[in-house]
Structure formats: C-alpha cells, structure tokens
Amino acid sequence: MPDAKPRTAGAPASPRRNRRSGRGEARAGFLFALPWMLGLAIFTFIPLILTFYIAQTKFQIVGPPKWIGLQNYEAMWTDGAVWTSARNTITFAVISVPIKLALALGLALLLHRATALSGFYRTVLYLPFLMPAVAGSIVFMLLLTPGAGPINIILDTLGFSPPDWLRDPNAALWTLIILSLWPLGVETIVFLGGLQNIPKDISEAADIDSPRGWHKLWWITLPLITPMILFNLVIGIIYSFQIFTQAIVIGGTTGQPAESTLMYMILIYRAAFRYFNMGYAAALATVLFLAVLLLTLLIFRTARSWVYYEGDSR
C-alpha cells in the first residue's frame, strides 16, 4: 500500500524526545487498532479457517462434526444444482457487469458538463441505489408482468414482442440482469469523480491536438480513468457472484422458473439453513471463495497492462 502522507515530521525536536514520542505513537497506534484486530480475527480470519475445516466434515448442527475428507466436494461434483447455479451466476455476472460499467461510463460522460440541471440528473441516477433490494425486486416483478406491466406494454407498442419475463426460463435471468442495471448510480459517480480528476491542461491539450471527440475519449479520457474501471470491475464481479436478495425474491429458493434464476448463494443458503447441512454449505462457500479469489487475482494481474497509474515511470 503506498502511503500518501508526507514523511516529514513537523517540529524539530531533540533526537531522544523524538524517539520517545515515536515509541508512544507506535504504542497508541497498536492500541487504537486493537479492537479492530480482534474483530478481524474473531469475525473474519478464524471463521475463514473454520469454514475450510467444516467443509471437510459431515455436520448437521445437532451432534459433533464428523471428518469425511473431500466427500463434500465429491458430492458437489455430481450435484446438478451446483452446475446449474454456477452457470446461472457466471452468466449473470458476465452479462450484467460489462453492460452496467458501459452504461455507467456513458452516463458519467453525459453528466460531465456543468449545466443548470446537473445536480438534478445526478440525484435521479443515484436514487435507485437507495432502494432496498427487496422492494426494488418486487417492483420489477410488477413492471415486467406480461400484458400489464408498463415495460412490456412500451416494448409492445415499439413493435418488439417481449417475453414472459417471470415465467419463461429463457428470459428470467434477464429479469435479474435488468434489475441489476437499475442501481448504477454508484458506478456512475465513481466514474464521474475520475473524469473530474483529469487535469484541465491535459484535456485542453487533447482538444487542440485532435479535433475529433472520439479520439480524445479513446486515447486520453479512457486511459486516465482506467483505475476507476478497475475498481468498479472488481467490486462488480465480486458482488454479482454473491447475488442473493434479488434472486430469492424473484425465483424463491428453487430458482423458478425451472431453476433458471437459481444462484450459487441461494444454493448455499438452502444447504445451510433449509437442510442444515453445514459441511456441504461450507464446501460450497469455499469454492465460491476460491473462484472470487482467482478471478480477483486474474483481474489485478492483467490490470498491470491496462491500468494507468499517475506517477508511473512507464
């Protein structure tokens, strides 16, 4: 982690005094962080290790866990629901995250100009983020009702033939995708912050050098906001792999219709809190952890070649 703070101590003091205050500072630093270090150990890292352990046991809450080695993972391999839910979750993430980032970037570019209404636009685009996921999902179920929901009626009048979003297994996943695209205010604001951080002289120089807006966008603006793209991409992928609330509202615990909205998190929830099969749930969770870990590492690894950091010597 690069430290942004200047390293110079403010006031001149005798070396001994300085050292003593440094020691006091170090002790204080440790003590101030102590509650959080405890929290980190108790609620994050010890449970993480326990999860890896529980994943190798047969554990039904009542009675002690029984060591069964890798049997839970073997059971996962032959469990059709695992494959279905993994496929659904990956499809969901792969479609929704890029669309969402592209839309958010487009909106940020549109919003990146000072007009009398800018504040209003920003407020409106941010509002969906405030909507509790349960409420938002229920509203979308109504909006997408075939024959009566306004989205379908608008699509109808425009000449499209909208699917039965909630009952057609081929379309139900799209319900979740559309729903996930609605609250994109956070991503937009992050991009907007990046755009506003681009130094004026660079932007003006680009205007003079190249009269075509498209060039400026591709060669100047986009490279300069790649850190924000990386941030939004990583967070977006991690979150969409864990989609739960919207999925359980729309598809219940069975991923209706026909398991087409069955998400991986729903499967874990079912295993742990419906069937009380903690060992199996822990194995599922471990695999999710590994998937997210590998994907994050992969993104960061490739990030070196496409993310521009100000002050880099390259």
Place this chain on the structure above:
Amino acid sequence: MTVDIAAKRRTAPRRIWQTTLYHGGMLLICCIFLLPFYWMAISAFKNNAEIFANPVAWFPDPIRWESVGALFSRDDFPVLQQFVNSCFYAGTVALAVCFSCSLAAYSFGCLRWRGRNLVFGLTVCALLLPGIVTFLPVYLGWSAVGLTGTYVPLIAPFFLGDAFFIFMLRQFFLGVPRELMDAARLDGASEFRIWWQIVLPQVRTALVIVGLFAIVYTWNEFFGPLIYLQDREDFPLSLGLFTFQSTRAREWSLSMSGALFTALPMVILFLLTQRLFQRGLTTTGLK
C-alpha cells in the same frame, strides 16, 4: 474578427439545438430511472384489478387509500413495529461504526507503528472476501451461545469495526495534517486526547458521511436478518416486506404500499443529505 463573429453566428443556433437535445435525452434517461419509483407509488394507490389493467393507467383513478390504510392494521405485516426495528438496527450500527471505525482508521491513517501496513492489508483483503465464507462458523458460534433470534449477532460485530467503513474513513484521516498532531504531542497531550480533541473535530463531516452510509447499508441489509431473526415482530422492514410478499403474493397493492414505506425513509434521508453521500462515494472510488 469578422470571421470569428460569423462563425459564432453560425454555431449559435447549433448550440441551442445541441443543448435542447442533451437535456431532452437526459430527461428521458431520468424518466426511465424514475419509472420503478413512480410505478411503485401509483400501484400503492390502486387495487389489484387496476394494477393489472391494460391499457396502463398512468395515474390511479380513483386514488385508493385502502391498502395504505390496511398497511397499519395488518397482523401479518406489522409495519410500524418493523419500522421501529429498522430504525433501531440502523441507528445502533451507525453509532457503533462511527465509534469503532474512527479508532482503527485513525491508527491506520495517522499513526506510524510496526505491522500497520500488514493489518491494513488484511483489512482490504477482508473487504474483498465473500461474506458467506465467514458467515457459517460465526452463525454456529452465535447459536452455540443462544443469541440467535436477537439483534446481538447483527449489531455486536460492528462495535469492533467494519472493513469497508474503516477503509472509507482512513481516506479522510489521511488528509489531516501531521503537523497538528506533532504540535499537540510536543505540548504533552496524550495520544487519546489528540485523537479526541484534535483529530476527530477535523473529520467531523467524514463521520457523518460514514454514519449515513452505515444507515443505508443496514436499512437494506437482508441476509443477516433473514438468518438470525425468527419472529415477525422482530423483523426489520426489508425482511418483513419479503415475508409478506412471499406468503401473500396476490396482494400486490399492499406489497407496493409496503415497498413504498420501506424505501421512502431512505429516499428522504438521501434527498436531505445528498451532498455528503456524493463526497463519500468519490473518496472511496478514488483509491
């Protein structure tokens, strides 16, 4: 000069046209984003037949207050009690987060000590960790001490801190000039006093921002309450709405009133404080 003026004259109408197009487009986008809110609001004032009417009724006619009224008299959806629960839940978490996270963020942002970067690195890792990976053992622990069915498991961890809010607050603490703290140290102030009297007043706005984010996150929190709470009377609004909707799927207009009632407090809170929200977001995103 003359060329310039001529060029300007030529571009002026084009400008106006462009501006109109821009605002027209933006307003259309705004309408799309507001549609779900609008649909929720008007459906709360319709009955079922009117909600599913074709052609679409864009305005409830007549305005029916039945479902909004019924909302406050239903045993299977005690919204007032659940509203109080949500307020308690969100408020306590916000206070806990402001206190505990400002301790840790101060340590990470302003103090130098060995191991700091390691612990902060672990904090960032914890931030990226899928919550479910640590959830199961923690749940087993709480149920072993018999505290499931209460708000303790949902609130207590926040008194020790939360990775996201520590990360966010640290960004603000980094901006506090070190000279301030060094000067106080030379004057013989204790480290605790420096934190309380010198540094915290500098980041007052940041604490409010973090508190607001904590309220919104907790208000919308669903998974934790779903697992830990059992009685309808104990549910926060989000979970209450889910339970009602999944058992009474046919009563759409009541569901919509419930959704409206769940969303409205956050929307109002946001409209009153949106400047702070946006500041919070840009600091988090900018690394």
